Amino acid sequence: MVKSFPMTAKLILRNREYEVKSGQTLRSALKEAGILPESVIATRQGEMITEDEMVREGDVIKLIAVISGGIEEGR
Amino acid sequence: MKCRKCGAKAAIHMPQHRLALCKDHFLEWVPEQTERFIRKYNMFRREERILVAVSGGKDSLSLWDILWRLGYQADGLYIALGIDEGIRYSAESQRLAEQFAAERGLKLHIVDVERETGFPIPVLARKTLRGQGKPCAVCGLVKRHEMNRIARDLGYDVLATGHNLDDEVAVLFGNTLNWSVEYLLRQGPVLPEEPGLARKVKPLCRFYEREMTAYALLRGIEYIYEECPFAVGSTSIAYKELLNRLENERPGAKLSFYLSFLEARQRSLFREPQEVRQALHLCPSCGQPTSAPGLCSFCRLVSRVKSSPSQTITIPDLENKGEENLSLS
Numbered sequence: 001m002v003k004s005f006p007m008t009a010k011l012i013l014r015n016r017e018y019e020v021k022s023g024q025t026l027r028s029a030l031k032e033a034g035i036l037p038e039s040v041i042a043t044r045q046g047e048m049i050t051e052d053e054m055v056r057e058g059d060v061i062k063l064i065a066v067i068s069g070g071i072e073e074g075r
Numbered sequence: 076m077k078c079r080k081c082g083a084k085a086a087i088h089m090p091q092h093r094l095a096l097c098k099d100h101f102l103e104w105v106p107e108q109t110e111r112f113i114r115k116y117n118m119f120r121r122e123e124r125i126l127v128a129v130s131g132g133k134d135s136l137s138l139w140d141i142l143w144r145l146g147y148q149a150d151g152l153y154i155a156l157g158i159d160e161g162i163r164y165s166a167e168s169q170r171l172a173e174q175f176a177a178e179r180g181l182k183l184h185i186v187d188v189e190r191e192t193g194f195p196i197p198v199l200a201r202k203t204l205r206g207q208g209k210p211c212a213v214c215g216l217v218k219r220h221e222m223n224r225i226a227r228d229l230g231y232d233v234l235a236t237g238h239n240l241d242d243e244v245a246v247l248f249g250n251t252l253n254w255s256v257e258y259l260l261r262q263g264p265v266l267p268e269e270p271g272l273a274r275k276v277k278p279l280c281r282f283y284e285r286e287m288t289a290y291a292l293l294r295g296i297e298y299i300y301e302e303c304p305f306a307v308g309s310t311s312i313a314y315k316e317l318l319n320r321l322e323n324e325r326p327g328a329k330l331s332f333y334l335s336f337l338e339a340r341q342r343s344l345f346r347e348p349q350e351v352r353q354a355l356h357l358c359p360s361c362g363q364p365t366s367a368p369g370l371c372s373f374c375r376l377v378s379r380v381k382s383s384p385s386q387t388i389t390i391p392d393l394e395n396k397g398e399e400n401l402s403l404s
Binding site for chain 1: 076085086087088095098132133134241283284285287288289292293300302306312315316319320322323
């Protein structure tokens, strides 16, 4: 019996890992993981990639959060 | 996706501009656009001296980098807030700001809040009831006061902060939800100089936060990635997340919200009735303007904390300058 392994890749955001299907665009993979493309920059092997890039099997895509800032509450 | 300018592989796609650029062209595009905004909003001229408020974050360091590359006379100001919270937040931010300045041979002024007031921000905040347990209100007050003091004392023509479009839109959203007309009146790329108040400008106000992150990464600027520990769960971050969900559905929504607001303001939609305009008084201690006679909020905070170091005190917020209240970066 041949055991099948799912074709997956990994997204990493702030030390949290999300396993996603490979063979889809980064945009779809982010959606699968519930991450808004607008809130992150994606890098693969140290290079920034755009949302139309295909996620390949075994990819490790590091996501850099872009949101920062605090506000004086109630102002 | 390919770079619109050269056809090489794109590093970033900006749907709101229907534009994708490679690394090199993006790094050219950001300073070009910044220069365009500086001129469009009459922020400052070549011969003027600029003080850039730097926090060690991506936006303020990128702003300083851009102004330096554009050939402006821009020095930095770092305000050491004394926030540690187990991650040496302020110490690391200061190290990065100093490293940035040293690598480029730029001048960085450092103000230590503890040296100026006797206490670091978290202690100052604990000693007052301002901010309801969060130090952000005290932090904003101290930063605004110190930024203005240094800009004036050292003879700078203008104070520049790294607020990006997401910062501006989050504040705009909050002020619109509450119809805070007095704040809406004063929000914009330029806060003009007034007696005792330095001119304040936001040259990055039309760049998305995502673009500024990309700029810092592609330029190789080392910045503090961790959020200020006190900003976690803040209203501004909640607004930013909400607005990003909208942006995801409607690319360009954030930019359109901001630009439409500026246009409406230009058309005097939020015109201030003459009688509402408060006369400003000068604080007898520091000389900075204040809306009520007597000490300004900053000087009252410092004098009360120093005179009753073991008590919790209340500093009513009498001042209302209507400017944004986000952190430096």
